[in-house]
Amino acid sequence: MTRMPIFALALAAIATPLAAEEVNVYSLRQPELIQPLFDRFTEKTGIEVNVATIDKGMVERLVNEGDRSPADLVMTVDIARLAEVVDAGVTQPVESEVLTANIPAEFRDPGNQWFGLTTRARVVYASKERVADGEVTTYEDLADPKWKGRICTRPGTHDYNLGLTAAMIEHHGIDYTREWLKGLKANLAKKPEGNDRAQVKSIWAGECDISLGNTYYMGKMLEDPEQQEWANSVRIIYPVFENGGTHMNVSGVAMTKAAPNREAALKLMEFLASDEAQQIYAELNYEFPVKPGVALSPVVASWGEFTPDTLNLMDVARSRPAALKLMEEVNFDG
Structure with a gap:
């Protein structure tokens, strides 16, 4: 599977029209923890996921890019980081029956600006x-x-x-x-x-x-x-x-205000809250799923x-x- 180099993602996305069926993600998560999820999503939907791993300055970058930002989604760890992107005004509310049904209220923003994916x-x-x-x-x-x-x-x-x-x-x-x-x-x-x-x-x-x-x-x-x-x-x-x-703390996702690929981005958000993706999180990453009823990894359960x-x-x-x-x-x- 061919992917756009991380360092070229933002420049290329601004300079040329993005394909209709792709999602651009700015991520603070370690790549190996989330790539299996993106690979499975692409396999199921045909929608490519381009990931730019940003260790520092994500909020500042989104603020500076403004409406020109190529990013559709932000994925991060720690509730403070999720609150920070919302407070900066660079996200948008997302209305989704799937997200509301799959993610308990305590693990999502009251205004639907961010959604927890794991704890x-x-x-x-x-x-x-x-x-x-x-x-x-x-x-x-x-x-x-x-x-x-x-x-x-x-x-x-x-x-x-x-x-x-x-x-x-x-x-x-x-x-x-x-x-x-x-x-x-x-x-x-x-x-x-x-x-x-x-x-x-x-x-x-x-x-x-x-x-x-x-x-x-x-x-x-x-x-x-x-x-x-x-x-x-x-x-x-x-x-x-x-x-x-x-x-407890969470990892989570938010949709950016600019989101050039909003429909595809919403599909990815809903997939990440599905039974299949939550099980991948549990089995491969040893995290606690937020969706009720998804089993823990046997290794985690043994603790x-x-x-x-x-x-x-x-x-x-x-x-x-x-x-x-x-x-x-x-x-x-x-």
């Missing part, structure tokens, strides 16, 4: 050898001095950790969360760096005993011969907030059951700026 839990990876069952049960407990020198994490300013911190603010307020961050920082075994998989490697290497991570990385590590040993050295623990459940937190995701998104301010105030990554 993921922010969990604790714990050493099988050095952490006893029941030794960690809550996020609040991570600030307890008993963990001094035992915790690893990626940077606090990363979206995933900012989301968790924003949820802590929603549960307990600014002052409590500031002290919690100070306690968590004091318990770090080393400076925050790397990604979630790197933290599990650090546990395997004996550099720390527990780390924060998203659930699906366990599945990805188990697939990789080089990383299987890391994965097998830890177990997943689903912590909860003292007055809530396990922190046990948990109670998701019930905080409104838009409330969490609104507390993200405060979370970032606190991270910088306590110099978490310093």
Whole structure:
């Protein structure tokens, strides 16, 4: 299958008329996580999907492109990122009976500007050898001095950790969360760096005993011969907030205001919310489907059951700026 090079997508789309049956996607998601879905969609419909992976500056790019933007859809992770594209005025509402029926209300924007496609839990990876069952049960407990020198994490300013911190603010307020961050920082075994998989490697290497991570990385590590040993050295623990459940976040999609291929883009959105696509997400990406009734991957199911937190995701998104301010105030990554 021939695809337009990523670097040429925007220029070519502006310079020449786009084919009627194609969709252009700006994505913050790792390409390998979503390409199988696009391949299946093209196989079913004949509609080509061109993907531009944009690590930074997606909103600024869409704002600058305005009505000339070649992008039909934006795909991203983290509720704050979804809220950001909506707040920037670069998306449009989408009315679809399929999306409304397949995606529960808590996983879509009240104004139909964005739609969640998968959820993921922010969990604790714990050493099988050095952490006893029941030794960690809550996020609040991570600030307890008993963990001094035992915790690893990626940077606090990363979206995933900012989301968790924003949820802590929603549960307990600014002052409590500031002290919690100070306690968590004091318990770090080393400076925050790397990604979630790197933290599990650090546990395997004996550099720390527990780390924060998203659930699906366990599945990805188990697939990789080089990383299987890391994965097998830890177990997943689903912590909860003292007055809530396990922190959840979403990946999602929004249609851009410009959307030159609106009908084809809507077809792709509806496909991503279908049983087939949700099962692909579950089986290949080890994520939690948002569509009720779609089975978890057996690997994910083996990690046990948990109670998701019930905080409104838009409330969490609104507390993200405060979370970032606190991270910088306590110099978490310093």
